[in-house]
Amino acid sequence: MESKPKCTCLPKFVVKSDARLRAQLDQHLADAKIDDLATIIYTSGTTGDPKGVMLDQGSLKHLFKIHEMRLKVDSTDRSLSFLPLSHIFERGWAYFMMYSGAHNYFLQNPRTVIDVLPRVKPTLMCAVPRFFEKTYQGIQDETSRWPAIKRVFFKRAMAVGEERLKYVTANKPIPAVLRLQLAFYHKLVYSKLRRVLGGEIRFMPCAGAAASTELLTFFHSAGINIKYGYGATETTASVSCFKDYGFDLVSVGEIMPEVDVKISPEGEIMVKGNTVFRGYYKKPVETAAVLRDGWYYTGDAGSVKAGGHLVMSERMRDIMKTSVGKYVSPQRIELLLGQDPLIEQIVTIGDDRRFVMGLIVPVYDRIDALARELRLREQPREDMLKDPKLIQHLNERFISLQTSLQPHERMVKFTLLPEPFSIEKGELTSTLKLRRKEISRIYKDLIEEVYSS
Structure with a gap:
């Protein structure tokens, strides 16, 4: 005789096991304590x-x-x-x-x-x-391609939104005239920005x-x-x-x-x-x-x-002390320079060094566009990232971004990396935090080269 598979349909299985499992669950709940390891x-x-x-x-x-x-x-x-x-x-x-x-x-x-x-x-x-940051940069890239009049309109909408923010942060009621302006720009600008995030976000x-x-x-x-x-x-x-x-x-x-x-x-x-x-x-x-x-x-x-x-x-362990005894906050420098649309990732080095230098992962397509703008010759990416004309242009750009910093806090030299920091190489954590010690170890020779040049 042909054997038949022994099976039980789900509803019957649930009915049969429900009482036994319920008793076990009740016992587990009765035994649970607030200081149990979760x-x-x-x-x-x-x-x-x-x-x-x-x-x-x-x-x-x-x-x-x-x-x-x-x-x-x-x-x-x-x-x-x-x-x-x-x-x-x-x-x-x-x-x-x-x-x-x-x-x-x-x-x-x-x-x-x-x-x-x-x-x-x-x-x-x-x-x-x-x-x-990535979402913001995408929005900036999109608006940069708009006609001038549309960019002016967008800028005005954001200025009105920023005016509202002043009242929100001060916990004050928003004036009626400002509310009317906000309603106008909501339909034409804010709602479209919110649509990037699905359109129904309450908070994040x-x-x-x-x-x-x-x-x-x-x-x-x-x-x-x-x-x-x-x-x-x-x-x-x-x-x-x-x-x-x-x-x-x-x-x-x-x-x-x-x-x-x-x-x-x-x-x-x-x-x-x-x-x-x-x-x-x-x-x-x-x-x-x-x-x-x-x-x-x-x-x-x-x-x-x-x-x-x-x-x-x-x-506290990230705070750097230069060889001349000056304390430097890497996060402050990196936040400041990281606002530049040409920078994808940045790590600053300066502990026990004469000055601060940076390892920079650029936004490669923007660097390519800048290279064309500067009329650099065609060359492999690694060579292009070392081109003196490109480095000089970026150095002038970075100097202007650091005017609010004290001289000892400023990034003096930098090098452009041909590959981004990654989780796979151990340079980032699973939540995209920089693993500074590991980055310093991986790029030790390159860092020494910058300081000795």
């Missing part, structure tokens, strides 16, 4: 070996609580997740979406996010500053790296509400973020409710509260170095302004 998330490892951050159920519970007190999210919201779930930013957000009953769409390939946005039409989406949490004031101003002026903030894996994500009104664009937002922050005598940001982690997995020495008397020492330099606005200035 997850171990490994840090991005920008400065050394990754460490396993142990977060308990209480940390996640308070993550939900403080975000619910700051952000309005409900079951009508749609969130698009494209950042790595191995990172607390997107992981914590995904948990919060489930807690809030919102719809969360997970994107397999982050490179397709721009194509997917019009289909999902998210109302919420987490992003890192690099996403906004943003963290993971420094964002320039100019970048935040542009998007907020277009009515795109970036909730810029600051946090760490060790604090179960958010320590601070922008409110809807009364936020300070030079800060990383107002400190979250039920989170305590103070600044050490050395200027280090310290965090205390129920979202602070319990320690690093099997690393008691490293845990003791950053957890003292309930305070987590973040390793970030910063200050707290009036009203609880947190300012994060630099990773």
Whole structure:
């Protein structure tokens, strides 16, 4: 006799197993404790070996609580997740979406996010500053091709949006005349910019790296509400973020409710509260170095302004000291120069050196266009990036961008790289943060060549 496969249809299987599984689930819930380990998330490892951050159920519970007190999210919201779930930013957000009953769409390939946005039409989406930088540059490229009168109209619309932003950040009512102007430009300009992000965005949490004031101003002026903030894996994500009104664009937002922050005598940001982690997995020495008397020492330099606005200035270990004893903030230089549309990525070097130099990944198609404009001869890219005429032109351009810096802070020399920094080569973390030590190691010979020339 021919054997027949033994199978059970899903509805019958669910009915049969439901009572048994329900009993097991009830027992698990009864046994659960607030201090049970919930997850171990490994840090991005920008400065050394990754460490396993142990977060308990209480940390996640308070993550939900403080975000619910700051952000309005409900079951009508749609969130698009494209950042790595191995990172607390997107992981914590995904948990919060489930807690809030919102719809969360997970994107397999982050490179397709721009194509997917019009289909999902998210109302919420987490992003890192690099996403906004690329979006901003794309908008600038598009508007640069417009007729002069259209560019003037766009500039006027953004100026009106920036005027509105002044009232928003000051937490003051917007005058009636300005509201009429905003309504006019919304239909013709702002709505089209918002369409790039799907058209229905309410707000976008943003963290993971420094964002320039100019970048935040542009998007907020277009009515795109970036909730810029600051946090760490060790604090179960958010320590601070922008409110809807009364936020300070030079800060990383107002400190979250039920989170305590103070600044050490050395200027280090310290965090205390129920979202602070319990320690690093099997690393008691490293845990003791950053957890003292309930305070987590973040390793970030910063200050707290009036009203609880947190300012994060630099990773303390990233601050460079030149050979003549001058302290230099690489982030400040990189943010300033990174606004140049010719620069894709930049890392500054200067520790124990006479002056600051830069490793620059240019935007290659724009550099090609500039080479044609300068009438450089046809040559391989690597040779073209070393062309004296191109280097001189860029040097003059970069000098003009650095006038606000002290002489010892300025990038004096630079070299253009033929390939971008990447995750695969170990130069970037999974969240696109620069791994400075690894970059310095990989380009050691090139750096020495620049300093000896």
